[in-house]
Amino acid sequence: MLLVPTPFGPRNASDLRYVGEATSRPDPSTTSPEAWRDYLYLEHNPAGWLRETWYDRVNRVYFQVERNTATNEFRNPTMPVAKHGKKA
Amino acid sequence: MATPSSIVAGARRKLGAGPPRYSAAGLVRKGLSGDSWPRVWRDVELKSSYDVVIIGGGVHGLATAYYLATNHGITDVAVLDKAYLGSGGSGRNTAIVRSNYLTPEGVAFYDRSLTLYNTMATDLNLNVMFSERGHMTLAHTDGALRTMNWRAEVNKLQGIDSSVIDPTEVGKLAPSLDVSGDSRYPILGALYHPPGGTIRHDAVVWGYARGADHRGVEMHQKTEVLDILCEGGSGPDGKGPGGRVTGVRTSRGDISAPIVVNCTAGWASLISDMAGVKLPIHTRPLQAAVTEPVKVFLPTVVVSGSLHVYVSQTDRGELVFGASVDPFNNYNVGGSLEFTEELAGHVLELMPGISKMRLLRQWAGLCDMTPDYSPVMGDTDVDGFYVDVGWGTYGFKAGPVSGEAMAEAIATRAMPKIIAPFHISRFATGELVGEKGAAAVGH
Numbered sequence: 001m002l003l004v005p006t007p008f009g010p011r012n013a014s015d016l017r018y019v020g021e022a023t024s025r026p027d028p029s030t031t032s033p034e035a036w037r038d039y040l041y042l043e044h045n046p047a048g049w050l051r052e053t054w055y056d057r058v059n060r061v062y063f064q065v066e067r068n069t070a071t072n073e074f075r076n077p078t079m080p081v082a083k084h085g086k087k088a
Numbered sequence: 089m090a091t092p093s094s095i096v097a098g099a100r101r102k103l104g105a106g107p108p109r110y111s112a113a114g115l116v117r118k119g120l121s122g123d124s125w126p127r128v129w130r131d132v133e134l135k136s137s138y139d140v141v142i143i144g145g146g147v148h149g150l151a152t153a154y155y156l157a158t159n160h161g162i163t164d165v166a167v168l169d170k171a172y173l174g175s176g177g178s179g180r181n182t183a184i185v186r187s188n189y190l191t192p193e194g195v196a197f198y199d200r201s202l203t204l205y206n207t208m209a210t211d212l213n214l215n216v217m218f219s220e221r222g223h224m225t226l227a228h229t230d231g232a233l234r235t236m237n238w239r240a241e242v243n244k245l246q247g248i249d250s251s252v253i254d255p256t257e258v259g260k261l262a263p264s265l266d267v268s269g270d271s272r273y274p275i276l277g278a279l280y281h282p283p284g285g286t287i288r289h290d291a292v293v294w295g296y297a298r299g300a301d302h303r304g305v306e307m308h309q310k311t312e313v314l315d316i317l318c319e320g321g322s323g324p325d326g327k328g329p330g331g332r333v334t335g336v337r338t339s340r341g342d343i344s345a346p347i348v349v350n351c352t353a354g355w356a357s358l359i360s361d362m363a364g365v366k367l368p369i370h371t372r373p374l375q376a377a378v379t380e381p382v383k384v385f386l387p388t389v390v391v392s393g394s395l396h397v398y399v400s401q402t403d404r405g406e407l408v409f410g411a412s413v414d415p416f417n418n419y420n421v422g423g424s425l426e427f428t429e430e431l432a433g434h435v436l437e438l439m440p441g442i443s444k445m446r447l448l449r450q451w452a453g454l455c456d457m458t459p460d461y462s463p464v465m466g467d468t469d470v471d472g473f474y475v476d477v478g479w480g481t482y483g484f485k486a487g488p489v490s491g492e493a494m495a496e497a498i499a500t501r502a503m504p505k506i507i508a509p510f511h512i513s514r515f516a517t518g519e520l521v522g523e524k525g526a527a528a529v530g531h
């Protein structure tokens with residue numbers, strides 16, 4: 001079991017949906033193909049601290065939290081965000 | 089990190105003398121005389137330069153080294169591993185091989201691997217225990233059945249033995265499966281692939297290591313790569329696009345090499361990052377479990393996409409179960425109770441008769457997942473830095489063909505046709521090789 005500190009208190013990871021590395025979506029009308037590919041596919045995938053987006057299925061909100069992918073410690077959960085990282 | 093003296097102290101065999109050939113007669117002789125077997129690969133000093141440095145002593149790194157030496161005469165090669173050979177996915181997988189993939193590129197590629205596996209025991213003079221027992225992917229929904237028909241047609245066009253069978257035939261092949269149609273996920277049919285089966289993964293690792301060693305390749309265990317040395321690149325320290333690789337920094341000193349190959353699977357992003365190359369990969373654990381041994385009753389490999397589970401029975405009689413990767417990125421291989429609970433529930437859905445069996449063990453390995461469930465292979469924007477990664481949950485069966493093709497890519501400095509579709513540039517052009525329909529359940 002992995003207890004995730006959500007904005008609504010701790011929840012088991014299996015109650016949540018994992019979205020992945022927190023990214024910010026470039027503006028499709030001005031971005032370059034390279035930046036768009038970067039956003040779509042490339043990942044940092046560190047073995048350490050990573051800011052990531054999760055989805056709370058019960059409250060139906062996205063939020064971000066930092067997790068250490070080597071130790072599973074958490075820090076700095078945020079209040080809900082829009083899916084692509086902007087403030088909700 | 090120094091190598092423990094117990095390992096260094098092993099008998100040093102002269103290069104060229106070659107390992108003694110294994111045979112039944114040899115086994116009897118050794119058994120009667122009580123002589124110990126000579127070490128399988130030499131233990132030599134780490135040099136300060138090589139023609140090729142391969143990072144990762146799993147089946148991919150070792151096969152690449154073996155084919156570099158065997159097919160191209162390139163023998164000044166070192167395989168470095170931070171732990172021991174086969175400590176990654178290569179020693180943790182559920183050992184399933186098959187070639188019934190979904191795309192023409194995937195089918196041609198995995199089929200070549202199966203061909204190499206078919207003659208491997210002779211080629212490497214080591215029994216890899218290839219059990220060609222057949223492979224069955226169950227369909228529980230109309231959608232799944234449609235994908236099975238699609239796969240069967242793609243497979244047949246390329247000469248692969250693969251067809252869709254009905255529930256009665258499924259029941260004949262594996263009588264322990266519930267084909268009554270009364271279950272929550274009734275079995276509507278299956279994609280049946282007779283050439284699929286299982287192979288002893290450790291033997292494959294040791295066989296390639298032994299063959300590579302015999303031809304002069306060096307294997308260095310407990311040698312961790314800490315950095316990749318580059319020059320001329322656009323990033324910090326000369327790393328990144330436009331530059332070239334000059335060597336590696338290891339826990340046992342610097343090594344110079346014009347060619348460095350990343351064969352580190354679950355750790356692939358960390359190694360590529362050292363050269364300034366960003367990958368379309370995230371790391372997830374894949375868990376597996378094994379039961380106590382019972383009499384053999386399950387003759388084929390059985391996979392269920394809808395139930396996210398697959399099972400095969402070993403020659404010793406244990407049932408080996410696998411599933412899909414964990415639901416979030418992780419470099420932990422501790423495993424979870426959720427996995428076991430879900431697995432048990434799903435397995436009983438398929439085989440109600442085994443509810444009293446006990447699980448012996450559960451374990452996990454790291455998988456390097458890509459967006460299209462196909463690998464990332466070949467050269468990169470950093471000259472001399474090659475990748476053979478993105479093996480996700482399907483890299484064991486791909487070991488031989490990957491080694492063969494990567495060796496050719498390095499020796500000829502050109503991408504062989506069979507792996508050209510898997511080049512990293514496909515993510516810029518959008519020409520993805522979507523294999524999710526044939527590879528989402530990890531095996």
Ligand SMILES: Cc1cc2nc3c(=O)[nH]c(=O)nc-3n(C[C@H](O)[C@H](O)[C@H](O)COP(=O)(O)OP(=O)(O)OC[C@H]3O[C@@H](n4cnc5c(N)ncnc54)[C@H](O)[C@@H]3O)c2cc1C
Binds near residue numbers: 144181359451531
């Ligand atoms: C539970 C499970 C079941 C699976 N089942 C199947 C299956 O049935 N069929 C199939 O085809 N595939 C299966 N797979 C996938 C398959 O095991 C892998 O894709 C494959 O083993 C990858 O091989 P590799 O040689 O690329 O990497 P690995 O065998 O993972 O080797 C990578 C090596 O790199 C080393 N390394 C990492 N970092 C460093 C560093 N900094 N310096 C030096 N060395 C380093 C590691 O120690 C490791 O030994 C399964 C995987 C798992 C986990």
